[in-house]
Amino acid sequence: xxxxxxxxxxxxxxxxxxxxxxxxxxxxxxxxxxxxxxxxxxxxxxxxxxxxxxxxxxxxxxxxxxxxxxxxxxxxxxxxxxxxxxxxxxxxxxxxxxxxxxxxxxxxxxxxxxxxxxxxxxxxxxxxxxxxxxxxxxxxxxxxxxxxxxxxxxxxxxxxxxxxxxxxxxxxxxxxxxxxxxxxxxxxxxxxxxx
Amino acid sequence: xxxxxxxxxxxxxxxxxxxxxxxxxxxxxxxxxxxxxxxxxxxxxxxxxxxxxxxxxxxxxxxxxxxxxxxxxxxxxxxxxxxxxxxxxxxxxxxxxxxxxxxxxxxxxxxxxxxxxxxxxxxxxxxxxxxxxxxxxxxxxxxxxxxxxxxxxxxxxxxxxxxxxxxxxxxxxxxxxxxxxxxxxxxxxxxxxxxxxxxxxxxxxxxxxxxxxxxxxxxxxxxxxxxxxxxxxxxxxxxxxxxxxxxxxxxxxxxxxxxxxxxxxxxxxxxxxxxxxxxxxxxxxxxxxxxxxxxxxxxxxxxxxxxxxxxxxxxxxxxxxxxxxxxxxxxxxxxxxxxxxxxxxxxxxxxxxxxxxxxxxxxxxxxxxxxxxxxxxxxxxxxxxxxxxxxxxxxxxxxxxxxxxxxxxxxxxxxxxxxxxxxxxxxxxxxxxxxxxxxxxxxxxxxxxxxxxxxxxxxxxxxxxxxxxxxxxxxxxxxxxxxxxxxxxxxxxxxxxxxxxxxxxxxxxxxxxxxxxxxxxxxxxxxxxxxxxxxxxxxxxxxxxxxxxxxxxxxxxxxxxxxxxxxxxxxxxxxxxxxxxxxxxxxxxxxxxxxxxxxxxxxxxxxxxxxxxxxxxxxxxxxxxxxxxxxxxxxxxxxxxxxxxxxxxxxxxxxxxxxxxxxxxxxxxxxxxxxxxxxxxxxxxxxxxxxxxxxxxxxxxxxxxxxxxxxxxxxxxxxxxxxxxxxxxxxxxxxxxxxxxxxxxxxxxxxxxxxxxx
Numbered sequence: 035x036x037x038x039x040x041x042x043x044x045x046x047x048x049x050x051x052x053x054x055x056x057x058x059x060x061x062x063x064x065x066x067x068x069x070x071x072x073x074x075x076x077x078x079x080x081x082x083x084x085x086x087x088x089x090x091x092x093x094x095x096x097x098x099x100x101x102x103x104x105x106x107x108x109x110x111x112x113x114x115x116x117x118x119x120x121x122x123x124x125x126x127x128x129x130x131x132x133x134x135x136x137x138x139x140x141x142x143x144x145x146x147x148x149x150x151x152x153x154x155x156x157x158x159x160x161x162x163x164x165x166x167x168x169x170x171x172x173x174x175x176x177x178x179x180x181x182x183x184x185x186x187x188x189x190x191x192x193x194x195x196x197x198x199x200x201x202x203x204x205x206x207x208x209x210x211x212x213x214x215x216x217x218x219x220x221x222x223x224x225x226x227x228x229x
Numbered sequence: 230x231x232x233x234x235x236x237x238x239x240x241x242x243x244x245x246x247x248x249x250x251x252x253x254x255x256x257x258x259x260x261x262x263x264x265x266x267x268x269x270x271x272x273x274x275x276x277x278x279x280x281x282x283x284x285x286x287x288x289x290x291x292x293x294x295x296x297x298x299x300x301x302x303x304x305x306x307x308x309x310x311x312x313x314x315x316x317x318x319x320x321x322x323x324x325x326x327x328x329x330x331x332x333x334x335x336x337x338x339x340x341x342x343x344x345x346x347x348x349x350x351x352x353x354x355x356x357x358x359x360x361x362x363x364x365x366x367x368x369x370x371x372x373x374x375x376x377x378x379x380x381x382x383x384x385x386x387x388x389x390x391x392x393x394x395x396x397x398x399x400x401x402x403x404x405x406x407x408x409x410x411x412x413x414x415x416x417x418x419x420x421x422x423x424x425x426x427x428x429x430x431x432x433x434x435x436x437x438x439x440x441x442x443x444x445x446x447x448x449x450x451x452x453x454x455x456x457x458x459x460x461x462x463x464x465x466x467x468x469x470x471x472x473x474x475x476x477x478x479x480x481x482x483x484x485x486x487x488x489x490x491x492x493x494x495x496x497x498x499x500x501x502x503x504x505x506x507x508x509x510x511x512x513x514x515x516x517x518x519x520x521x522x523x524x525x526x527x528x529x530x531x532x533x534x535x536x537x538x539x540x541x542x543x544x545x546x547x548x549x550x551x552x553x554x555x556x557x558x559x560x561x562x563x564x565x566x567x568x569x570x571x572x573x574x575x576x577x578x579x580x581x582x583x584x585x586x587x588x589x590x591x592x593x594x595x596x597x598x599x600x601x602x603x604x605x606x607x608x609x610x611x612x613x614x615x616x617x618x619x620x621x622x623x624x625x626x627x628x629x630x631x632x633x634x635x636x637x638x639x640x641x642x643x644x645x646x647x648x649x650x651x652x653x654x655x656x657x658x659x660x661x662x663x664x665x666x667x668x669x670x671x672x673x674x675x676x677x678x679x680x681x682x683x684x685x686x687x688x689x690x691x692x693x694x695x696x697x698x699x700x701x702x703x704x705x706x707x708x709x710x711x712x713x714x715x716x717x718x719x720x721x722x723x724x725x726x727x728x729x730x731x732x733x734x735x736x737x738x739x740x741x742x743x744x745x746x747x748x749x750x751x752x753x754x755x756x757x758x759x760x761x762x763x764x765x766x767x768x769x770x771x772x773x774x775x776x777x778x779x780x781x782x783x784x785x786x787x788x789x790x791x792x793x794x795x796x797x798x799x800x801x802x803x804x805x806x807x808x809x810x811x812x813x814x815x816x817x818x819x820x821x822x823x824x825x826x827x828x829x830x831x832x833x834x835x836x837x838x839x840x841x842x843x844x845x846x847x848x849x850x851x852x853x854x855x856x857x858x859x860x861x862x863x864x865x866x867x868x869x870x871x872x873x874x875x876x877x878x879x880x881x882x883x884x885x886x887x888x889x890x891x892x893x894x895x896x897x898x899x900x901x902x903x904x905x906x907x908x909x910x911x912x913x914x915x916x917x918x919x920x921x922x923x924x925x926x927x928x929x930x931x932x933x934x935x936x937x938x939x940x941x942x943x944x945x946x947x948x949x950x951x952x953x954x955x956x957x958x959x960x961x962x963x964x965x966x967x968x969x970x971x972x973x974x975x976x977x978x979x980x981x982x983x984x985x986x987x
Contacts, residue, residue, distance in 0.1 A: 112682040171437075171895055211936065
């Protein structure tokens, strides 16, 4: 049988992925071209690359990232902005991407967990702290936790426990203790890095 | 070349040269050796043979992990069990999930990697029994290869961190020896395992092998897969058990931009729960998730309950209480020692208490989802987080009629399991969509099905609601001489082909303490009717009854003016072994007493009497692990504040103490959060909860910042870790709440009940 290996699949996916530079041509949909509204598109910068969204302006950023750009680091959790699994940074602030419509994203700069490490692969201090504290369990909420922590540390160089509590991202596995330690470790590393 | 080593009548090792000159080792079941192993093991790119271990010529060591990892840490711990026996350099180890190992043998499916079931903390004990042999054989073959290379007898060589060393300081790396080793015949009997004093990885802390992929967002959960540009489906499901579709505006859904089709999905009523789609549904297939969600909303689907709507919890509780009092109803008596009725007549004192627990949901972080790539008549690839790949296979095989070699079940890391992913309903549902007739333009595209959070909460396999009545008889010396527990619940095994007299097996454990400690002991189980889907929830037959029994023991201690720690230690008595029919036994009462004492000591139990805060304690024996929780609670104006939580565990040898600590902390947090806040409720025949606002799982208030853990050093056989710290946490909390507030909470969720009683 023609079994397809995981590596082959990944290569195929990579080829299908929207890594092409701007503007991303709107996907042609057979049989729907006639009814498709004409839109000028929404320019958005994701992890430093420019994209143009020509689909439904009401589409949440989460689904644009995941389904259109195929950036799957931000996770789906609840559609209500309650869990924080989908947290990304928009113009320097953490937002729940599930509740952020693309029409609000015109000209905005988005950073997802995929865009956090340096180009040479050096991890962001928050990512490194997560590894050093072994803060992941199932790991599913952690990209969102990490983006929320990056946001917090951009505002609070030395966050208190109360500051960390305000993040409010859920961890179903209950890794809160280690997440707290990782945030404090990252805060220390970022201070040292700038000193 | 290939060869085999007989390990026992049931298992043997097999090994063979890999395609690139590496050494490849696996464990198989008898009979599979004559057949070429299935393609697709360990990613195809490296080898076609042998799943567990491959040493590549560049020095990397690939270790395949057979059991699904939904956050239990098995990717790390199982790999380290193999790597330690091999004496591998851990920094060169690459871990890959294996997916399902299935092949055709004698006309039927053979599962080449064993059970591959991730539930009830089974992975580590099973790996301890066989996976160490894979590493030991690898090490033995490398030693023989080095002996030839260096001209020194193998007995005079030793291994260390990926190298073979001779006494004259010559050394050869495993990478250099791999191809030679692959050409050496295996010994006639299994090579010896390491002596434990030589472990370098087992017992040492290790971070999760997937950590870097997780923190960079590159780890692909099933829902992150986009093979072949899949069509995305979301479903509108009937919320009423046994209900049907009333009305839906399919045209409105079809008109939504990006929607391809609306399909009717019907459950297969002939299948047991978990083996077929749960409910009648309309599936909206679309270009992307957003379009599918918009299409589903546009359906404005309405549903009809059938004649007998699912009762609310209060109605089931009434039935339970009536059954307990009705002597004409014969329960399933799961254990009966001595004569509890006679003991009661003679007792100096008799006490009774009734406890109530609600339905609870799993609410895995990653909601159920499944990707199916079907090539009709040829092959199917299913990508899904599951705790039971074999269950997934059974569903896919039934629905396609394919041979094992046509079915590829891929099991990426899952975003939490907790028992939810033991069920394959979401896989069957995705298969129904993949197999359904679809419009031409999407006919050959893969399908990816997403459950939204409200889908997940309203159509879970819930932990059964339960009512417990406990009666104890005490003699004049405050000793428990009689114990009669009655439990009523809708069995999670109902409808699954289990005879009525075995339905209790998913609900309680016959030999759970204090069985064996009380001369007259009886445990009865009564069925309750429900059509909500039920399932396993983090060791639920331990969790649910332990809340009642460990609360009740605390009540008995209070009633006799005894310190509850002393009361428990007296109950356990001298260190001895108690027979235990379940997995992990016998129970060593000395190890149980030890974890209780350590937990008390850590919380500074000497404050118990005078502290303004309430101190509570409880313990449980779970799958071979001994666990105690001690909790300190302060009363507040509007409830409680949990100041400290201590968890002490003796799980035998801790394979990865860092991973074990995480499991203990996480399970404790989950157990406390569930006990404090969570209930699934039924109203008008359907589940009411829709999201984290009305099902606030893993809420951090009023939890402490940290769960303090103590891992008891032990050289006993390792037990599992993933669920063992659930059962005793909630009763320790309730016992502390009693000391803090003088309110005995016998109904969960605790905070709601505490507010009602105060």
